[in-house]
Amino acid sequence: MHSSRRRFIRNTLFVSGVVLIPMQACRRIFKITDPPEYFLFNTSDRKLLEAVFSHLFPDDGNGPGLDQIRPVDYLEWVLNDPKLERRSSELLKKGTGWLRQVAKDKYNAEFIRLGTEAREEVLRELEAQKKGKRWLSKLMTYLMEALLGSPAYAINCNQAGWKWLNHSAGYPQASLTVKYGTYGYGL
Amino acid sequence: MATDYDVCIIGSGAGAGPVAYTLSQKGYKVLVLEKGSWFNEGDFTKDEIAVCRRSTYTPSLQDEPQVIESRNQKGNWEAVSNSRSGPDFWNGCMVGGSSNLMSGFFHRLKPIDFRLASEFGQYEGDTSTDWPITYDDLEPYYTLVESLVGISGRVVKHAFLEPRSTPDYPFPPLTEHPFAEKFDRAATALGYTPLPLARAILSVPHNQRNACSYSAYCGSYGCTTGAKGSSRAALLNAAIQTGNCDIRSHSLVYQLVTGRKGRVTHVRYFDARGKRRNVDARIFVVACQAIETSRLLLLSANSAFPNGLANRSGQVGKNLLFSGGGLGSGVFRSGDYPADEFSAMNDYHLFVNRALQDWYVIDTEKTGRIKGGTIDFLQAHANPIRRAVQVKNQEEKLLWGSGLKQALVEEFRERVRLNFEVFCDWHPNPDCFISLSSRVKDLFGLPVAQIRTGYHPADLLPGEFLAEKGKELLRQMGAQEVSASINGSPSPNLVAGGCRFGKDPETSVLDSECRAHEVENLFISDGSFMPTGGSVTPTWTVYANAFRVADSIARQL
Numbered sequence: 202m203h204s205s206r207r208r209f210i211r212n213t214l215f216v217s218g219v220v221l222i223p224m225q226a227c228r229r230i231f232k233i234t235d236p237p238e239y240f241l242f243n244t245s246d247r248k249l250l251e252a253v254f255s256h257l258f259p260d261d262g263n264g265p266g267l268d269q270i271r272p273v274d275y276l277e278w279v280l281n282d283p284k285l286e287r288r289s290s291e292l293l294k295k296g297t298g299w300l301r302q303v304a305k306d307k308y309n310a311e312f313i314r315l316g317t318e319a320r321e322e323v324l325r326e327l328e329a330q331k332k333g334k335r336w337l338s339k340l341m342t343y344l345m346e347a348l349l350g351s352p353a354y355a356i357n358c359n360q361a362g363w364k365w366l367n368h369s370a371g372y373p374q375a376s377l378t379v380k381y382g383t384y385g386y387g388l
Numbered sequence: 389m390a391t392d393y394d395v396c397i398i399g400s401g402a403g404a405g406p407v408a409y410t411l412s413q414k415g416y417k418v419l420v421l422e423k424g425s426w427f428n429e430g431d432f433t434k435d436e437i438a439v440c441r442r443s444t445y446t447p448s449l450q451d452e453p454q455v456i457e458s459r460n461q462k463g464n465w466e467a468v469s470n471s472r473s474g475p476d477f478w479n480g481c482m483v484g485g486s487s488n489l490m491s492g493f494f495h496r497l498k499p500i501d502f503r504l505a506s507e508f509g510q511y512e513g514d515t516s517t518d519w520p521i522t523y524d525d526l527e528p529y530y531t532l533v534e535s536l537v538g539i540s541g542r543v544v545k546h547a548f549l550e551p552r553s554t555p556d557y558p559f560p561p562l563t564e565h566p567f568a569e570k571f572d573r574a575a576t577a578l579g580y581t582p583l584p585l586a587r588a589i590l591s592v593p594h595n596q597r598n599a600c601s602y603s604a605y606c607g608s609y610g611c612t613t614g615a616k617g618s619s620r621a622a623l624l625n626a627a628i629q630t631g632n633c634d635i636r637s638h639s640l641v642y643q644l645v646t647g648r649k650g651r652v653t654h655v656r657y658f659d660a661r662g663k664r665r666n667v668d669a670r671i672f673v674v675a676c677q678a679i680e681t682s683r684l685l686l687l688s689a690n691s692a693f694p695n696g697l698a699n700r701s702g703q704v705g706k707n708l709l710f711s712g713g714g715l716g717s718g719v720f721r722s723g724d725y726p727a728d729e730f731s732a733m734n735d736y737h738l739f740v741n742r743a744l745q746d747w748y749v750i751d752t753e754k755t756g757r758i759k760g761g762t763i764d765f766l767q768a769h770a771n772p773i774r775r776a777v778q779v780k781n782q783e784e785k786l787l788w789g790s791g792l793k794q795a796l797v798e799e800f801r802e803r804v805r806l807n808f809e810v811f812c813d814w815h816p817n818p819d820c821f822i823s824l825s826s827r828v829k830d831l832f833g834l835p836v837a838q839i840r841t842g843y844h845p846a847d848l849l850p851g852e853f854l855a856e857k858g859k860e861l862l863r864q865m866g867a868q869e870v871s872a873s874i875n876g877s878p879s880p881n882l883v884a885g886g887c888r889f890g891k892d893p894e895t896s897v898l899d900s901e902c903r904a905h906e907v908e909n910l911f912i913s914d915g916s917f918m919p920t921g922g923s924v925t926p927t928w929t930v931y932a933n934a935f936r937v938a939d940s941i942a943r944q945l
């Protein structure tokens with residue numbers, strides 16, 4: 202456990218040399234040069250999650266786009282947290298499988314191939330299952346964190362979420378060196 | 389016999405700071421052992437993810453869980469480790485404890501709070517007792533807290549105003565939110581007395597501490613100006629400056645060891661590297677906050693005290709208290725106000741700081757004469773993630789898609805919420821106590837605290853009465869969607885009792901000086917001593933009593 206904790210801290214610390222919140226570029230929290238074990242989603246999971254998020258938070262001209270919120274990258278960071286409870290991490294990982302199953306049972310197709318209405322039906326059907334609702338609710342909670350959390354986590358890029366909702370953030374904000382995982386109890 | 393220190397204090401929060409401050413000022417050598425880290429003003433950020441949505445200032449529940457006992461649907465008690473689910477009762481583990489994170493809504497108890505049982509009688513299944521001291525014994529210390537911790541406000545005469553030895557607070561009120569004026573008008577129209585709410589926040593600079601910067605992220609967050617009256621900013625920094633007080637952070641005490649005479653000789657603790665260490669002193673003071681204080685005494689069982697230190701009476705952990713009452717809120721919509729007025733209302737930086745105490749005692753035909761309480765009015769904390777998560781949780785279905793986005797825009801730009809919190813007594817009862825878990829251990833191999841959280845049904849009546857008054861006030865102010873919820877849920881951040889003080893060693897753990905009846909050099913100076921908690925937030929009283937305990941320790945040294 203301790204080595205993974207160190208790995209998590211190292212990664213949260215050394216994303217870049219600068220200390221300020223990155224306002225300009227919206228970079229991924231894990232870089233392509235990082236060890237492969239950080240990247241928990243394969244291409245197909247990533248595409249599926251992107252499709253789910255674009256249904257939950259569609260690009261309808263109101264508010265920031267998913268490229269600024271970056272919920273899939275954020276989810277990967279969440280899953281890399283060694284303090285994440287096992288139940289949550291299992292739930293997050295299993296959900297994609299349940300979704301694939303419902304899409305297959307209902308339409309005999311992959312979720313990403315479905316149109317908007319069919320996606321809505323599949324997600325609502327998944328929501329009707331207790332475990333499916335727990336998964337979707339968790340996904341949406343992390344989506345809200347990525348929309349309105351500090352850009353130091355490579356989310357809410359350029360404070361797009363805060364600006365959209367006229368929210369004035371507190372000061373000082375998290376920085377790349379002072380944020381969750383870099384300080385706190387036991388560290 | 390020479391000891392390392394005159395006094396060793398375990399914990400560093402509101403119960404500890406006054407003891408460290410007073411005794412180090414008097415020239416005694418004091419050591420404070422604190423399990424958490426040591427942060428200063430420059431270390432705090434307003435990062436909702438780290439502060440409110442993860443365990444950053446508190447232990448991870450995987451490493452240091454607690455077991456919560458609540459009633460299941462059949463009415464039986466069910467014990468579940470909070471590493472699996474349930475509320476987190478850790479509040480802030482760092483130098484200064486959770487006082488770093490409090491909102492600082494401060495009230496004194498009133499004389500009647502010291503004699504709840506004799507004034508109002510005991511209900512069946514209610515174990516409340518009168519305090520062994522009176523309000524007058526504590527008044528000088530309440531006043532001391534106003535100047536040393538730093539309380540700002542304005543005294544207004546009213547039927548239940550507690551007697552004061554000074555006319556007003558030493559610091560002027562903080563700058564007020566436009567809601568305050570609306571509140572005053574509404575309360576006056578209803579015939580109630582609008583009360584300015586005192587805060588443990590400096591409105592002007594004082595003693596190397598800056599004034600409040602109105603950061604909008606106050607409760608749950610560390611203060612970056614030093615204005616908040618945390619034990620660290622207000623007292624421990626000054627204690628260190630005497631040269632007589634050492635603070636060791638990352639020092640988790642797991643046992644108080646007694647010698648042949650039944651006195652505590654030394655404590656055992658884990659240091660930052662997890663190494664076991666000892667330290668001795670002449671007097672030991674425990675202030676780990678109610679739950680962990682009782683747990684430490686129970687963990688310190690030995691052959692002389694087989695049921696736990698100072699626990700021959702079986703009272704350690706019993707009569708645990710939370711804050712009775714609940715919450716309410718109302719909504720103000722943008723369309724109902726001119727744009728600039730609404731924009732000022734939709735600002736989180738200033739403080740509403742209002743309260744009602746017209747019903748500290750309720751006497752109506754329906755209720756009879758019962759103890760009432762306090763209603764504090766405040767804006768919800770700024771935390772945008774929490775607000776957005778509430779928006780997506782609809783009653784039946786999750787809200788998503790364009791509907792969610794529109795609802796978020798409305799919530800943040802077109803609606804402002806004004807909340808109230810009701811405080812009334814939590815009657816101590818046999819179903820609210822701490823024990824050691826027989827199954828769950830923490831990462832150090834120590835049994836964790838098991839917390840049974842039962843409330844007394846009589847607590848609901850005053851809560852519901854006060855909630856109706858709170859709702860009436862909000863409606864008078866023009867609020868819509870007014871609602872309230874009063875229930876018997878425990879308040880994890882407002883906790884006291886467990887080692888109550890009293891005259892009778894059979895029914896209390898501490899004597900009236902907060903010294904253990906059974907162990908002459910052991911004191912408890914956090915809120916554990918309280919036999920009843922009053923109908924207000926507790927921390928002013930915790931601070932005041934800890935100053936009183938410090939004077940008593942000085943007399944013994």
Ligand SMILES: Cc1cc2nc3c(=O)[nH]c(=O)nc-3n(C[C@H](O)[C@H](O)[C@H](O)COP(=O)(O)OP(=O)(O)OC[C@H]3O[C@@H](n4cnc5c(N)ncnc54)[C@H](O)[C@@H]3O)c2cc1C
Pocket residue numbers: 398399400401402403404421422423424479480481482483484485486487488489490491492493494495607608639640641642675676677678680684881882883914915925926927928930
């Ligand atoms: C978000 C929040 C808002 C609040 N708002 C208000 C408010 O508006 N008004 C009000 O009156 N009160 C408020 N409170 C409550 C207030 O903070 C507490 O009542 C007060 O801090 C209690 O003081 P204490 O000394 O008992 O505990 P704490 O201040 O929590 O200090 C206890 C310390 O003991 C340490 N400790 C525990 N076990 C051990 C061990 N075994 N070894 C070494 N150290 C140990 C802990 O790490 C901690 O630092 C609030 C609390 C929170 C969390």
Ligand code: SF4
Pocket residue numbers: 589599600601602603604605606607609610611612613614615616
């Ligand atoms: S500056 Fe003021 S508002 Fe901000 S945390 Fe400190 S006391 Fe609270």
